[in-house]
Amino acid sequence: SQELEQSPQSLIVQEGKNLTINCTSSKTLYGLYWYKQKYGEGLIFLMMLQKGGEEKSHEKITAKLDEKKQQSSLHITASQPSHAGIYLCGADMNAGTYKYIFGTGTRLKVLA
Amino acid sequence: NAGVMQNPRHLVRRRGQEARLRCSPMKGHSHVYWYRQLPEEGLKFMVYLQKENIIDESGMPKERFSAEFPKEGPSILRIQQVVRGDSAAYFCASSPRAGDLADTQYFGPGTRLTVL
Numbered sequence: 502s503q504e505l506e507q508s509p510q511s512l513i514v515q516e517g518k519n520l521t522i523n524c525t526s527s528k529t530l531y532g533l534y535w536y537k538q539k540y541g542e543g544l545i546f547l548m549m550l551q552k553g554g555e556e557k558s559h560e561k562i563t564a565k566l567d568e569k570k571q572q573s574s575l576h577i578t579a580s581q582p583s584h585a586g587i588y589l590c591g592a593d594m595n596a597g598t599y600k601y602i603f604g605t606g607t608r609l610k611v612l613a
Numbered sequence: 614n615a616g617v618m619q620n621p622r623h624l625v626r627r628r629g630q631e632a633r634l635r636c637s638p639m640k641g642h643s644h645v646y647w648y649r650q651l652p653e654e655g656l657k658f659m660v661y662l663q664k665e666n667i668i669d670e671s672g673m674p675k676e677r678f679s680a681e682f683p684k685e686g687p688s689i690l691r692i693q694q695v696v697r698g699d700s701a702a703y704f705c706a707s708s709p710r711a712g713d714l715a716d717t718q719y720f721g722p723g724t725r726l727t728v729l
Binding site for chain 1: 617619644646648653654655656657658661669671672704706708717718719720721722723
């Protein structure tokens with residue numbers, strides 16, 4: 502079974518709409534990372550969360566980690582075509598580990 | 614500041630041939646990680662290396678796969694006698710250190726291997 506579940510698997514939104522992507526674990530996470538993947542460009546690091554209740558923002562993207570450190574959400578405000586891609590959550594499952602576990606990704610398409 | 618570099622970006626091999634994938638970490642990074650992304654699956658950890666040392670290869674298939682990170686030059690992921698099931702995207706990541714949340718892994722663009 503997948504240790505990190507992402508939802509939805511795919512998402513199509515109209516430009517200007519807000520959207521949320523979720524990442525859920527059955528275990529407490531030590532650290533949670535959000536990446537964006539575009540074909541041919543590899544993974545682009547977006548944000549890292551480590552404290553329960555933490556929230557970070559960059560431009561129009563906000564990521565939150567719940568108090569129990571088992572669920573994270575990525576929220577995009579006023580989406581643009583440039584936001585299109587695959588969003589991946591990755592996690593440290595144990596302190597001091599380097600083996601990131603990844604969700605299967607959420608494919609986002611933004612219609613102009 | 615150049616990011617993680619991988620080459621080739623695309624590699625086509627026939628069954629039984631060898632594939633060599635290269636990764637140059639970001640400047641100042643001495644830790645390298647290889648991940649594999651099979652079609653319709655998430656990224657899976659393969660191996661973690663420091664200069665001249667393999668720290669953890671628990672994610673590597675037992676046969677045909679090997680990795681190195683020499684004192685000079687890029688890290689190499691080598692796949693001998695490739696089979697169709699090896700077709701995947703292989704990503705390299707690097708960090709300044711490991712085991713510290715502050716040391717996020719930064720990924721390269723990947724090498725897409727196709728085995729005919």
